[in-house]
Amino acid sequence: MKKVGIIGVGEYLPKKILTNADLEKMVDTSDEWITTRTGIKERRIASSQEATSDLATNAAKEALKDARLKPQDLDLIIIATITPDMQFPSTACLVQANLGAKNAVCFDISAACAGFVYAIIVAQQFIARGTYKNALVVGTEVLSSITDWEDRSTCVLFGDGAGAAVLSEVKSGGILSTYFGSDGSMANLLMMPAGGSRNPTTHKTIDKRLHYIKMEGNEIFKSAVKIMVDTAQIALKQAGLKCSDVDLVIPHQANVRIIMAMAKRLGLPSDRVFLNIEKYGNMSSASTATALCEAVKVGRIKKGDIILLDAFGAGLVWGACLIKW
């Protein structure tokens, strides 16, 4: 088995900023409520010209440049998204065409907020076995397209963005361990009920606002902390490491209270937890992806550091990836 590492990262955030003050004018909410309950101050919103593949393409270009690779060097493109440009073809194929990555095999992964971690784990298998040399994975979402802007319990939480990573064989370090899991018995807690084969789009489904995110936030909150803690501990155990060995945790950015409760239970000081939720809200698969990219850019990750990616999301699904940078 070959060692697999991340050799380049990139991100793209749409220009438009929607602040909590803006939301106060749209629904019955307040900056105080959103800030204290979630940690979010503002989020980005894609323009009407920008689809999920456009965000992904921009993030991918930055990651390829960082990795010093050309699009033709890619053997595999995996896009993690729950907001594809359309039901088919895959967003990965659209990104392939945008990049001119004509040698790549392309497909999407639907694993909601854990999608970026899932995509890394899948890409790692191909590179470790020597099937492929270079893989691009992107977490990319235009959640604003499925957000009910009349539902204050969800619309304050989500945002748009994309983060990308290029994986390749590395001489030292790289991915030390991975762990992922799923529990479909809790699928009802977070979903978009219509627009698929269960409830195809009709006037009725639109009138009932079923093409928007529906979430039982409280119920998810109860499971989230335990899931993130257990996931981290399993990945650490597999690598023979302890929490104290971790230099930086890159958690999924759903709620700052979930993240801090997780850190407390793991015995991690807050300065070893990377946050970007304040600026972007919950961007599903793009949250861990952009957080990883930003942690690298601002120098919070140095060569030799032990990094833990830890995510959970609709499904429910969860996943962790321990990396020596």
Ligand SMILES: CC(C)(COP(=O)(O)OP(=O)(O)OC[C@H]1O[C@@H](n2cnc3c(N)ncnc32)[C@H](O)[C@@H]1OP(=O)(O)O)[C@@H](O)C(=O)NCCC(=O)NCCS
């Ligand atoms: C959604 C979430 C922020 C709500 O926070 P909470 O502290 O659980 O709040 P509750 O849902 O209990 O609501 C408390 C009150 O605030 C109200 N409220 C909900 N949204 C509000 C908003 N945007 N502004 C003001 N008040 C709001 C509720 O109506 C409720 O009022 P009531 O007590 O009069 O009924 C929180 O449950 C959460 O983050 N859950 C996890 C969600 C998640 O991780 N999703 C993504 C998975 S990847």
